[in-house]
Amino acid sequence: MRTPEQTTQEVLELAATHFKVPASSLLPTDDFFKKLGIDSLQALELLSRLENHFGIELPDYEVQGVSDFKTLAERIQSRL
Amino acid sequence: MKNFTGQALRWEWRDSVIELTLDRAPANEIGTLMLGELEQFAAAAEKLAPETSVCIIHSARKPGFSAGADLRELYHGAAALSEKDRVAGVRDFIERIHTVLNYLDAAPFVTIAAVHGVCFGGGFELALACDIIIADKMARFAFPELRLGLIPGFGGIPRLKRDLGNAFVRDLLLTGRSVNATRGQAVGLVAQLAAEGEALRIARGTAGQITKFDAVTRAAAKKFIKPIPHEEFRREIDLFCELFTRPAVSMKLVALDHVQIAVPPLSEDRARGFYVGVLGLTEVERPAALENRKSIWFTSGSINLHLGVEADFVPAKKAHPAFVVEGLDEIIAKCVKAHLPTRPDVPLNGFRRVHICDPFGNRIELMEKSAS
Numbered sequence: 001m002r003t004p005e006q007t008t009q010e011v012l013e014l015a016a017t018h019f020k021v022p023a024s025s026l027l028p029t030d031d032f033f034k035k036l037g038i039d040s041l042q043a044l045e046l047l048s049r050l051e052n053h054f055g056i057e058l059p060d061y062e063v064q065g066v067s068d069f070k071t072l073a074e075r076i077q078s079r080l
Numbered sequence: 081m082k083n084f085t086g087q088a089l090r091w092e093w094r095d096s097v098i099e100l101t102l103d104r105a106p107a108n109e110i111g112t113l114m115l116g117e118l119e120q121f122a123a124a125a126e127k128l129a130p131e132t133s134v135c136i137i138h139s140a141r142k143p144g145f146s147a148g149a150d151l152r153e154l155y156h157g158a159a160a161l162s163e164k165d166r167v168a169g170v171r172d173f174i175e176r177i178h179t180v181l182n183y184l185d186a187a188p189f190v191t192i193a194a195v196h197g198v199c200f201g202g203g204f205e206l207a208l209a210c211d212i213i214i215a216d217k218m219a220r221f222a223f224p225e226l227r228l229g230l231i232p233g234f235g236g237i238p239r240l241k242r243d244l245g246n247a248f249v250r251d252l253l254l255t256g257r258s259v260n261a262t263r264g265q266a267v268g269l270v271a272q273l274a275a276e277g278e279a280l281r282i283a284r285g286t287a288g289q290i291t292k293f294d295a296v297t298r299a300a301a302k303k304f305i306k307p308i309p310h311e312e313f314r315r316e317i318d319l320f321c322e323l324f325t326r327p328a329v330s331m332k333l334v335a336l337d338h339v340q341i342a343v344p345p346l347s348e349d350r351a352r353g354f355y356v357g358v359l360g361l362t363e364v365e366r367p368a369a370l371e372n373r374k375s376i377w378f379t380s381g382s383i384n385l386h387l388g389v390e391a392d393f394v395p396a397k398k399a400h401p402a403f404v405v406e407g408l409d410e411i412i413a414k415c416v417k418a419h420l421p422t423r424p425d426v427p428l429n430g431f432r433r434v435h436i437c438d439p440f441g442n443r444i445e446l447m448e449k450s451a452s
Binding site: 045048 | 107143144197200217218219220222255256257258259260261262263
């Protein structure tokens with residue numbers, strides 16, 4: 001059973017791997033659109049990665065308006 | 081025609097397999113260009129059908145299979161038309177799409193959609209017209225149409241219902257959410273899952289297997305198990321056209337009432353010299369309620385133009401109103417005579433366009449319908 005901190009860390013690492021940046025450069029409170037310079041299509045790619053990794057589904061409306069890793073992890077946590 | 085390269089797609093026939101590659105930036109949006117080339121494809125495929133066992137449809141665009149209908153083109157084209165023409169135009173487009181997709185749906189050869197990335201709306205509907213969907217793990221499927229006040233109009237709902245029953249369709253349609261390919265496989269939408277980037281390879285492998293079987297049996301089997309829901313398509317088209325041309329129910333902007341341009345203090349006479357003398361507008365009295373305000377009002381036809389005095393005036397060099405005129409050349413001649421700058425611009429939508437400046441440097445665009 002993952003703790004929220006573990007989930008957040010896994011989210012950061014997944015994002016780092018997918019967008020090819022060092023995980024250490026990402027903070028939970030970072031806005032991933034701004035920090036990673038991604039667009040909405042790339043955000044969908046990240047969504048797919050997260051869904052496949054955690055074995056859950058994350059409807060788009062759940063992550064609309066979410067732009068930081070910590071809140072994203074909270075949404076994921078509520079489906080674990 | 082065994083090979084073709086167009087602007088939105090290309091195809092190649094080889095060893096009884098046709099590969100249709102969608103390749104229109106940014107994400108294979110389905111507009112009139114793509115539709116026209118799909119129609120060419122359908123015509124060619126019909127001729128090639130006797131020697132074809134499989135057609136694989138896939139995308140060369142990184143974002144995915146297809147992001148859907150080119151709504152910008154559809155709306156933009158519709159905006160300039162009358163209500164009657166708008167309805168007819170949309171219906172024509174939709175019916176043409178249905179004709180192509182119905183051909184694919186019923187083709188005697190097997191159709192495989194090799195999907196990666198986004199497969200949304202009309203793009204999803206194109207994939208649904210195929211017999212088999214092979215998707216990589218990062219692919220996503222969605223019907224976002226309700227977010228836009230529409231329903232899927234390319235036959236997606238009847239086809240998805242035919243394949244999977246009502247509940248999954250309701251989920252996707254009513255929430256507009258996208259689902260990944262893994263979920264797609266779980267519900268039976270996706271026949272085979274591929275590793276990222278491997279959908280085409282797996283599709284080719286599957287095609288190789290299919291080509292081994294007898295063509296007549298295959299065509300008969302396909303016809304047997306694949307009913308085409310024509311009546312539902314007709315109702316879907318009617319509903320789509322009704323929704324597309326429906327006026328907004330709550331708030332909406334109805335019309336432009338007037339445009340206000342800034343002018344410097346103590347410029348009223350020079351302003352009149354231009355707006356009346358050169359542009360031919362008529363000055364009108366301001367309503368009594370606005371007597372105290374420093375502005376001059378002009379009108380011509382349906383145009384209402386107000387000039388507002390601004391103490392720290394700066395001319396609008398880029399932002400500008402655009403007026404449709406008659407006698408553009410006479411106006412330009414008057415500008416030249418008054419030493420006012422004029423600059424032609426590229427014609428658009430059958431209009432000649434010229435930019436001029438009023439005496440204060442405000443940019444104004446003038447448009448005249450080209451004689452055709």
